[in-house]
Amino acid sequence: MTIRLATxxxxxxxxxxxxxxxxxxxxxxxxxxxxxxTAGVIDVEAAKQAIATSKNKTVVEFAESMVRDHxxxxxxxxxxxxxxxxxxxxxxxxxxxxxxxxxxxxxxxxLTGADFDRAYVENEIAYHKQVNGALETLLIPSxxxxxxxxxxxxxxxxxxxxxxxxxxxxxxxx
Amino acid sequence: MSANPARRAFLAxxxxxxxxxxxxxxxxxxxxxxxxxxxxxxxxxKVGDEIEWINRDAxxxxxxxxxxxxxxxxxxKSGRLVLQEPGSFDYICRxxxxxxxxxxxxx
Numbered sequence: 325m326t327i328r329l330a331t332x333x334x335x336x337x338x339x340x341x342x343x344x345x346x347x348x349x350x351x352x353x354x355x356x357x358x359x360x361x362t363a364g365v366i367d368v369e370a371a372k373q374a375i376a377t378s379k380n381k382t383v384v385e386f387a388e389s390m391v392r393d394h395x396x397x398x399x400x401x402x403x404x405x406x407x408x409x410x411x412x413x414x415x416x417x418x419x420x421x422x423x424x425x426x427x428x429x430x431x432x433x434x435l436t437g438a439d440f441d442r443a444y445v446e447n448e449i450a451y452h453k454q455v456n457g458a459l460e461t462l463l464i465p466s467x468x469x470x471x472x473x474x475x476x477x478x479x480x481x482x483x484x485x486x487x488x489x490x491x492x493x494x495x496x497x498x
Numbered sequence: 499m500s501a502n503p504a505r506r507a508f509l510a511x512x513x514x515x516x517x518x519x520x521x522x523x524x525x526x527x528x529x530x531x532x533x534x535x536x537x538x539x540x541x542x543x544k545v546g547d548e549i550e551w552i553n554r555d556a557x558x559x560x561x562x563x564x565x566x567x568x569x570x571x572x573x574x575k576s577g578r579l580v581l582q583e584p585g586s587f588d589y590i591c592r593x594x595x596x597x598x599x600x601x602x603x604x605x
Binding site: 389392393396397399400478481482484485486488489492 | 535558591596
């Protein structure tokens with residue numbers, strides 16, 4: 325069980341790792357906006373799955389805060405792309421993120437109770453780490469528009485907070 | 499200058515009352531939250547003072563002392579806390595623990 329999850333996490337890291345690297349041929353602002361938005365939507369969906377499945381108050385409260393924060397940031401992102409008149413553009417990185425999320429969702433759907441809680445929270449830690457790495461090394465440095473860059477920087481601080489929050493929840497589950 | 503004893507007594511009473519009222523007056527110390535940071539991050543106040551956190555973010559935050567008081571700060575709203583006991587307190591946002599503040603409360 326632990327081994328299977330670890331393998332899945334490694335596979336996702338590998339998949340994302342290679343795709344982030346592919347995208348490193350400098351994503352455009354339109355692509356960056358799409359990636360950031362997709363990353364937020366994925367976490368909202370994962371949180372909704374947790375709210376529907378988990379019976380643990382701490383886990384549900386964490387998931388609710390993920391829905392609240394990511395929806396708020398994505399609303400700001402939508403307002404910004406509208407204002408800047410840039411249409412978010414689908415790309416390989418967004419597709420890889422969605423694909424990995426779908427696989428994870430199916431994997432989590434087979435779990436219940438404490439097994440689900442632990443797997444969900446562990447994945448939240450790994451996922452936010454992954455997204456934060458991409459923001460720091462690729463998305464923020466590549467962003468051309470100052471307002472988009474600034475929103476991504478706030479996003480990074482927010483997601484670092486989420487990662488720490490998830491780590492805190494994980495210690496409570498042990 | 500009046501030598502009227504009644505007036506002198508009145509003045510003494512009035513000034514005396516004012517002198518007592520001054521140290522009892524509580525202040526409000528403001529902390530602004532912008533882009534997931536408390537500013538100023540470190541504040542000093544005294545027992546009886548009030549801290550007002552003004553949340554400029556479109557996110558819900560808290561000011562939470564570990565094992566102690568917690569103030570919920572809804573998006574774009576503010577929250578207040580009257581300081582009850584002296585001490586030196588670290589506080590964080592429960593939802594974003596990378597937000598850190600420090601509060602020194604003098605007696």
